[in-house]
Amino acid sequence: MSGGVAVTDPPVTARASWFEPLVGQLLALLASLAIAVVFGSALIVAYGESPIEVYSSILDASLGKADGIGYVLAIATPLIFSALAVAVCFKAGMFNIGVEGQYLVAMVTAAWAEIELGFLPGPILVPTVLIAAMLGGMVWAAIPAILKVKTGAHEVVTTIMLNGIAVSLLAWAINFPLKFTDAPPGQNVDLRTDPFPEQGLVGDLGKMFGITPGAHLSWLLFLAIGAAGIVWFLIRRTRLGYDARAVGTSPGSAKAGGVSIGATQLKLFLISGALAGLVGMQQILADRGHLPQNYIVALGFTGIAVAFLGQNNAIGIVFAAILWGILSRGEVALQIQSEVPREFIIILQGILILSVVITYQIAKRRLAARQLQRAGEAGALEDSAGPGDAGSPPGSEPEPEGSKAFQPADEREG
Amino acid sequence: MPFTDIAVAVQISFTYFTIIYLTGLGGLFSERSGIVNIGLEGLMIIGTVTGAFGARFFTDTMELGQPWGPVVGLLFGALCGALFAGVHALATVSFRVDHIVSGVVINLVAVGLARFLSSAFFDGQSTQSDPGGPHLARLDIPGLASLPSGLGRAFQGLSPVVLIAALMVIPVWFALNRLRWGLRLRSCGENPEATRSLGVSVTLYRYQGVMLSGAFAGMSGAFLAAEHIGNWREGQTLGLGFISLAALIISNWSPIRLMFFAWLFGFAFGIPLRPGLTDIWAIRDVPEQFIRMIPYVVTIVAIAGFVGRVRPPAAAGRAYEGGGGP
Numbered sequence: 001m002s003g004g005v006a007v008t009d010p011p012v013t014a015r016a017s018w019f020e021p022l023v024g025q026l027l028a029l030l031a032s033l034a035i036a037v038v039f040g041s042a043l044i045v046a047y048g049e050s051p052i053e054v055y056s057s058i059l060d061a062s063l064g065k066a067d068g069i070g071y072v073l074a075i076a077t078p079l080i081f082s083a084l085a086v087a088v089c090f091k092a093g094m095f096n097i098g099v100e101g102q103y104l105v106a107m108v109t110a111a112w113a114e115i116e117l118g119f120l121p122g123p124i125l126v127p128t129v130l131i132a133a134m135l136g137g138m139v140w141a142a143i144p145a146i147l148k149v150k151t152g153a154h155e156v157v158t159t160i161m162l163n164g165i166a167v168s169l170l171a172w173a174i175n176f177p178l179k180f181t182d183a184p185p186g187q188n189v190d191l192r193t194d195p196f197p198e199q200g201l202v203g204d205l206g207k208m209f210g211i212t213p214g215a216h217l218s219w220l221l222f223l224a225i226g227a228a229g230i231v232w233f234l235i236r237r238t239r240l241g242y243d244a245r246a247v248g249t250s251p252g253s254a255k256a257g258g259v260s261i262g263a264t265q266l267k268l269f270l271i272s273g274a275l276a277g278l279v280g281m282q283q284i285l286a287d288r289g290h291l292p293q294n295y296i297v298a299l300g301f302t303g304i305a306v307a308f309l310g311q312n313n314a315i316g317i318v319f320a321a322i323l324w325g326i327l328s329r330g331e332v333a334l335q336i337q338s339e340v341p342r343e344f345i346i347i348l349q350g351i352l353i354l355s356v357v358i359t360y361q362i363a364k365r366r367l368a369a370r371q372l373q374r375a376g377e378a379g380a381l382e383d384s385a386g387p388g389d390a391g392s393p394p395g396s397e398p399e400p401e402g403s404k405a406f407q408p409a410d411e412r413e414g
Numbered sequence: 415m416p417f418t419d420i421a422v423a424v425q426i427s428f429t430y431f432t433i434i435y436l437t438g439l440g441g442l443f444s445e446r447s448g449i450v451n452i453g454l455e456g457l458m459i460i461g462t463v464t465g466a467f468g469a470r471f472f473t474d475t476m477e478l479g480q481p482w483g484p485v486v487g488l489l490f491g492a493l494c495g496a497l498f499a500g501v502h503a504l505a506t507v508s509f510r511v512d513h514i515v516s517g518v519v520i521n522l523v524a525v526g527l528a529r530f531l532s533s534a535f536f537d538g539q540s541t542q543s544d545p546g547g548p549h550l551a552r553l554d555i556p557g558l559a560s561l562p563s564g565l566g567r568a569f570q571g572l573s574p575v576v577l578i579a580a581l582m583v584i585p586v587w588f589a590l591n592r593l594r595w596g597l598r599l600r601s602c603g604e605n606p607e608a609t610r611s612l613g614v615s616v617t618l619y620r621y622q623g624v625m626l627s628g629a630f631a632g633m634s635g636a637f638l639a640a641e642h643i644g645n646w647r648e649g650q651t652l653g654l655g656f657i658s659l660a661a662l663i664i665s666n667w668s669p670i671r672l673m674f675f676a677w678l679f680g681f682a683f684g685i686p687l688r689p690g691l692t693d694i695w696a697i698r699d700v701p702e703q704f705i706r707m708i709p710y711v712v713t714i715v716a717i718a719g720f721v722g723r724v725r726p727p728a729a730a731g732r733a734y735e736g737g738g739g740p
Contacts, residue, residue: 095514143714147714147717151718151719152719153718154717156452156514157659157663157717158714160452160659160660161710161711162714164660164709164710165707165710168703168706169707171703172704175701175703176701298522298525301518301522304518304522305518305519308515341530341533341534342540343530343533344530346523346526347523347526347527347530349526350519350522353522353523354501357511357519358505361509361511361512362509365510
């Protein structure tokens with residue numbers, strides 16, 4: 001705080017230039033969709049089928065009937081939570097690949113709340129369980145966050161390790177403290193917890209729209225969409241979100257601007273953990289009604305893919321999760337009526353996410369090069385001005401690539 | 415004989431040592447060249463499915479028989495791992511995608527790709543292959559295998575790959591520390607800008623590092639599926655890729671220390687697999703799930719700097735500007 005300089009704005013990109021990144025992102029997204037479709041078509045042709053037929057059967061299975069839409073939205077629900085959890089951390093320049101472990105721990109705490117507090121009436125029990133889940137996720141997220149802030153341990157490594165621990169913790173929980181007590185004698189039942197009380201489950205939403213109960217569509221979907229809205233507000237309209245973006249874009253200037261990097265990162269990580277805690281709820285409260293041994297894995301990692309597909313934007317994530325759901329649901333179509341194996345869908349999703357990651361990176365670099373060039377032009381006029389003022393109106397058309405964008409090494413992202 | 419259970423646990427630990435060490439060496443080559451590789455688990459998965467297929471295909475269909483069939487099968491797993499790692503290299507080196515992002519994608523895609531390959535390889539079975547695939551003849555280590563009071567059991571019936579993995583430390587150490595190639599590889603991981611200024615292609619070395627990483631992890635996966643288990647099953651890697659990453663970190667990216675931690679973590683992994691052992695030891699009342707947590711906990715403690723600090727290669731994970739590419 002030496003010079004007492006009036007630190008006004010951290011160098012977040014000037015508001016006038018929000019349009020360009022958006023177009024860049026959309027183009028990148030469209031390009032990667034095109035790449036995935038083309039690669040996919042080549043594969044389909046290799047199996048001797050017609051790409052148009054296969055693609056339209058996928059769309060028909062997922063969007064053609066109300067049931068299909070129900071399945072798609074039910075698949076999307078947990079993915080919205082987990083992608084939001086990833087995106088929240090990402091905004092502050094952190095990588096929470098521990099969503100995986102956080103939601104496993106949260107499923108344990110939620111199951112524990114269901115079983116211990118099963119005497120409560122539904123309107124109290126369900127919120128309590130959701131809070132227990134969020135707390136579970138937050139506790140598991142607090143460990144890497146505190147270690148990062150206090151010791152500098154990289155969150156990627158610690159969260160990977162905590163994922164491994166969470167798997168064992170869940171296995172221990174359903175083997176010992178939460179092991180089912182009312183197993184029918186002589187029957188070989190899969191390892192799981194006791195069934196949750198009826199009033200502790202979230203109701204089936206599909207009935208209202210004539211969707212089969214098999215889809216397990218629940219009002220958790222609205223909770224997920226609401227969470228997306230909250231995250232959007234948090235990042236775009238609050239002090240914390242502003243600090244987070246400053247820390248994520250340029251930690252040095254954020255610090256100079258008086259932002260406590262550690263406190264910001266800790267808060268964001270806890271919010272991320274709370275969101276991660278809700279990932280498993282669709283599965284245990286809407287679908288299964290107990291915590292099983294064969295729970296769905298990798299929802300956290302898939303969330304990372306969805307977050308990227310949605311380009312870490314809260315609204316984009318909702319659509320990305322639905323797109324992911326459409327593809328996943330498409331497996332059914334392949335299973336029923338095609339030479340193409342159902343695993344084709346996973347390959348398609350893989351190609352899509354790979355190309356999104358790469359095209360997005362290319363778009364980002366082009367943009368950065370342009371901005372750098374503009375900053376250079378502006379800087380030539382007004383050399384002493386801070387980098388925050390670099391967003392002056394674009395003067396001339398930027399020259400094509402090849403400008404020597406030799407940035408300093410601290411450009412590291414992620 | 416009271417020691418038999420311990421000896422068997424040690425013997426199991428040798429198997430898991432092999433898996434963790436080979437995969438860890440893979441990570442070592444990649445990270446020493448400056449590319450963080452958290453996709454080791456995914457590379458191993460590709461190794462398991464292609465290795466299990468390769469062992470059967472080259473032994474029976476191509477009639478190479480013993481021992482060449484299983485050997486070529488292992489190499490096939492390594493080759494496929496290297497090719498798949500090429501995707502990671504393409505993304506991180508050529509397109510400069512964030513290393514962590516690319517690694518996560520590798521892990522995600524590997525699961526799907528493995529199913530896809532499996533249904534192509536094994537008559538539409540997408541999650542497993544038939545058990546009892548061909549493997550190399552088991553080996554007793556001379557001398558040690560005849561130790562008294564059951565201790566020799568630890569050195570009996572090992573796959574030759576275990577021995578190869580243990581001896582691998584010599585060429586790896588030599589290549590990294592005594593060859594110009596190794597020196598250049600490491601300098602790419604420490605200071606790519608300086609390396610480039612000496613006229614060395616950072617891109618080329620990083621591609622080599624990452625693809626070697628895939629070869630080792632693929633070989634490890636192939637060993638797990640074809641040699642150890644005998645068939646491919648979905649999910650059989652059990653997070654061993656991440657345990658290997660843990661071993662690599664805690665051993666400070668050194669191939670010699672990695673040997674020790676790979677064995678230690680392999681032992682922690684092996685204890686719960688030997689029920690007799692859990693009866694006789696003081697660990698009787700410790701649930702096996704807690705034993706399985708040991709490698710991860712130890713690594714967190716180490717990375718947080720509570721006992722000595724680990725230091726990754728300086729440029730690992732950092733975006734490197736320069737060289738070709740868009």
